[in-house]
Amino acid sequence: MSRTLWRIMESPNHTNLDPSVFFLLGIPGLEHFHLWLSLPVCCLGTATIVGNLSILVAVVTEPALHKPVYLFLCMLSTIDLAASFSTVPKLLAILWCGAGRISAFACLAQMFFIHAFCMMESTVLLAMAFDRYVAICHPLRYATILTDTIIARIGVAAIVRGSVLMLPCPFLIGRLNFCRSHVIPHTYCEHMAVVKLACGDTRPNRVYGLTAALLVIGVDLFCIGLSYALIARAVLCLSTREARSKALGTCGSHVCVILISYTPALFSFFTHRFGRHIPPHIHILLANVYLLFPPALNPMVYGVKTREIRERVVKVFQKGQGSAMKVSE
Template identity: 85%
Template sequence: MLMLNKTDLHPASFILNGIPGLEDIQIWISFPFFSMYVVAMMGNFGLLYLIHYEDSLHKPMYYFLAMLSLTDLVMCSSTIPKALCIFWFHLKKIGFDECLVQMFFTHTFTGMESGVLMLMALDRYVAICYPLRYSTIFTNNVIAKVGLVTFLRGVLLIIPFTFLTKRLPYCRGNIIYHTFCDHMSVAKLSCGNVKINAIYGLMVALLIGGFDILCITISYTMILRAVVSLSSADAQQKAFSTCTAHICAIVFSYSPAFFSFFSHRFGGHIIPPSCHIIMSNIYVLLPPTMNPVVYGVKTKQIRDCIIRILSGSKNIKSHNKMLRTLGHTMEFPNHTNLDTSLFILLGIPGMEQFHLWLSLPVCCLGTATFVGNITILVVVATEPALHKPVYLFLCMLSTIDLAASFSTVPKLLAILWCGAGHISASACLAQMFFIHAFCMMESTVLLAMAFDRYMAIYYPLCHATILTDSIIVHIGVVAMVWGSMLMPPYRFLIGSLSFCQSQVIPHTYCEHMAVVKLACGDTRPNRVYGLTAALLVIGVDLFCIALSYAFIARAIFRLSSQEARSKALGTCGSHVCVILISYTPALFSFFTHRFGHHVPLHIHILLADDYLLFPPALNPMVYGVKTKEIREKVVKVFQKGQGTGVKACE
């Protein structure tokens, strides 16, 4: 009996169950997790490359930042890939030893991050309080030694966790209600005495977190005293500005850490387990995601180096001079014909200081667009059960959304990240063609989807015979030809204009009216044709969509059963949401460009960007959430690697 217990109470593997209570929406939770992980990887690898590449960044402050980036990379890579495997493929099994290894890396590098933040606080203290001795105190040798000590401190304090966890008997099952192997989550499965684990965990948290926070507090107290003693307000502001990025990093790191730590020990009966686990994942995701963004936005040297590398300019001063010259060109037009072989996309005028911040949601929406629409296309292509008119139209919509996104997002990010607004006249016209053509195609496909819903509800028995594959292909071709056919006149109308005011387009992409406003000739033909094309496409499509839904509403309200009405309306919910997401910013942007002269320019541009960013990102989510068939098939496709169906997953 004793031998049996000894064998059974040490499981060969654990089951990481993900987020309890939220199993049905875990695949949707994975999208922000995946987006943040991609941003974290790109941002931190970018910082490491930049600090290695740029001699001007070979300073103590940036060496500590490189340590922080390396720590963040290991910390989030220890947990997030496994969490995504749980969400996407239901790969929940993890070996006992693998669990201990993950626990070791997770806790070691979270402790190391705290230590690096403490070292960065000491760095700021020495830089402000002893500026003349700064370079002699923090030599390369000293930086390497304190970095090694910080790493060894984490290793030596975390190694006992593995032995304390391994000695425990496990008789409460092997299911860990978490996305990764956290010390206390594993210990709670034990039926033995876990008091030693709890006490040692608390002691380590106080030794690392408590000591580091104490040192950070003392450092900033001394910094504050030194800064306040400065006589010049400019000097005070400059000294404070060197600390803002580090303060933001401290807030991003310690806020979720404190919540996760104390809720695990003292809020077990009050805070839901799902909240615990989400906050734990935010703790390992938020700092790696935000630290590169914060330091990129708040640190001038890093911003300048990014601009210099990505723009190919060897001298950052010449780049800034060029931007100032462009600004003067906008303010003081010389009324002489300009060389129109090159335009400059300015971005969002009046919000230049926020460009790097704005790039974060743009990058996340771009990633969500790519992942979501590719998922829709793969699922519909691989599942014969989804080869129906509504899903084939959805594939058309996803293809158009991907193409429209690729026409704008790469250039938009180049402008927001490094001010790379140069675009040739031919590239500008090509971008204009693709953006407007795909927007018109999307409107036509939304009309086709409204017609599909009308046929499905009004003539359900004839639906499959009317909307055959051949008819659907013809509708797709008509949408493509109709959207493309209206665009060539734009090229000739713009080609006939003379540009004598400026080459600077105050926008993030080449929009027709934004380019036309630079001309000093008669632009009435452009305005009239633009309005006519919009009315022909959006006006007619909206009228037909409204007519379809009027017939749908009449058919639904004739049904005697309340359940039948609800079911019929439910089939239209996704399409109605997509129409609202697509047409609301489009109509607002269209009318404010032509009649909203009192609306600030940056509002125009933000709404125009919303129109091109939000529908492609949200359409797959709306259809995935609202359409039961797609939800089930997405789970089924992701489970094929394990040979299980949806029922097995449940």
């Protein structure tokens, strides 16, 4: 048993545990490395803030980037920033000083926002795949299909879909009794990690959680795969090798982001439900990779692979340095 968990179990309040309080344990088995693990978390959190804010500033301040693909990228950056702010501060508090105490309301709120933002991100990735499909398979109709109104509706649909699918989860958990323990062996209030602490029948929670995940990950991955199958067929019909290379190049950034986002998500999902023999700290590390890496790497992928964004970001930083030099003079 870890020292942190032992202190909680031995505390005078444990026998009369407050039902309105949970304790996030962090990464069981790796407590001695918490301080070291906080270093990559800080780096990834900083990269997330700097990278996504750079993307937002570059697109907002450059009229030439006011195109559907970049507007979807802005949605992705906004969601990544919001998801990061809902997890990283508490995660660092746990790693730095073991501040795992969290109220039941805050725990349910964190759970709702984390999973809702992940669902919203999946919806935006699907929209970006549809954008690439229209751009390559129906280029002459691109401007008439992806109008500003349609893009705004897709953004609203992403918010509504993520919120509505996650809304029942806090209420389903609210009906449960937690008579065994209030210690969550995790770094954040993940849905299944909280459900496993409950007494009584948790089948509705498990079934709904699995159904919601399949409705999002399963449906979105199928539609994204279908989009790229149609794109591949259209690209193979192009007459020249240069045209095929150019068409595929426009999809490169999005494919990288899909792999970065869905690969750790699928690992975490299947490990939680079927990886009974996998050590808990491995699952928790995968769950944190799922939350920390995509928001930090997505801006880098688009910044490196998209010339227009790269040039605009460089101009923004050069302008900022010029203004700073004038102030110092």
